[in-house]
Amino acid sequence: MKKWMKTAAAALTVAGVLSAGTVVMASPISPTPVKIFINGLYQDDVLNVNGRTMVQLKAFHDPAKISYSYESATKNIIIKNPVNNITVRLKDGLKTADINGKKIALDAPVTVKRGRTYVPVRFVTERLGGTVAYSNAGKQVIVRTPTGEEQFKTLMSGELDKARVAALGLPELNYGKEIQPYGEGFTTIYTFPIGEALRYIMEYRGLVTYVEVNENGIAEVKWQKDTIGKNGETGQEPKAFGESVYFMNNLMADILSYGTVDSTGKSTELAAIDRYNNPQFAYVLIMPIEGEVRTDAKLTE
Structure with missing residues (x-):
């Protein structure tokens, strides 16, 4: 399996793939250059803005680590990651994000369409603590939130x-x-x-x-x-x-x-x-079986 890459290094590697020119994806079986998954969920609502692939901000869902809110007075979308001590402010149409008071350029402007907010894939992986990798098999871009990455390691090993x-x-x-x-x-x-x-x-x-x-x-x-x-x-x-x-x-x-x-x-x-x-x-589906030893564990790094 490809080695998983963190934040900037990974995002820069995949950015070239994502910027090659994709189209809005309609279904898991539609022919597209890449398929994007976030925490294992296929993203069938993806935009292409100025040659950059944009995903719904709400798809980067991680309530344990990241919170979202809307500030009506300034029309800013507020993103907080208390684990990394990061506060991000986004606004429709702007090609910059305010991160802890510092302006950071985005690959493409924040886009609100049909009441949904879309941001560049690179943004959620570089700035919100996610991970990203590209899988040649099936031409898949695999994105995970911080909690999603933890769950992936549990899943595999x-x-x-x-x-x-x-x-x-x-x-x-x-x-x-x-x-x-x-x-x-x-x-x-x-x-x-x-x-x-x-x-x-x-x-x-x-x-x-x-x-x-x-x-x-x-x-x-x-x-x-x-x-x-x-x-x-x-x-x-x-x-x-x-x-x-x-x-x-x-x-x-x-x-x-x-x-x-x-x-x-x-x-x-x-x-x-x-x-x-x-x-x-109440919500338990799986119990440990005495004496059973795992045989299909895989390395994740």
Whole structure:
């Protein structure tokens, strides 16, 4: 995997790619020179201003590290990053940003369109503490917020249960036909190969979805099948996981159960947690499995 680059060095490398001339992107499958992802989410609302790629400011969403506000008296957009002790002021049409009282030139003017504020990609990576890299595979520009970078490291090389939580939190990218569930119910089952976090199968209302997380932290849907309806199948069915672990979330009963699956497909429940009587597990989907060791960790630097 390409080494991840911080702030200015990375932004300068990618700037040449972004300034080559892109167009407004409409969908994940539209033919475009580059595809931009922020924290794993594909950006389908991108502008080109004076040969510079502009993304929505709100897409750089990091409430733990960055806050946004609007000052009506001055019509300034205020961005604060208390971790880095930075306060940024932006204004529609200006090609400068005020950063802690100092004027800094932007690649392109701040643009407000349809009530949305767009800024150069380089700005969010250089000035707001983000990271950026360019992936030749798929011509993808990968941007992450400060918290997003922390989550990426957990995803790729962190503890197994935490990495699985990070994987399930990623937005799913479907390049082909997206199949809708046909059945009914309130139970979702997540199955991971033993020791792994970067691929899983999700079962919900009769729809089976296989997801792989690539080296850039993007969750790609590789296969879907409607097992009880008439919505068909798309993609390539994966080989059987063999030994695996499952986590079953029964939303109606508010119970999380989990266990193991052997190579023959026989499942063994290890525990069931009644969230009503154990509110500390209210939002828990993944539990650590005793004795399980991660086998798919990857270096992130």
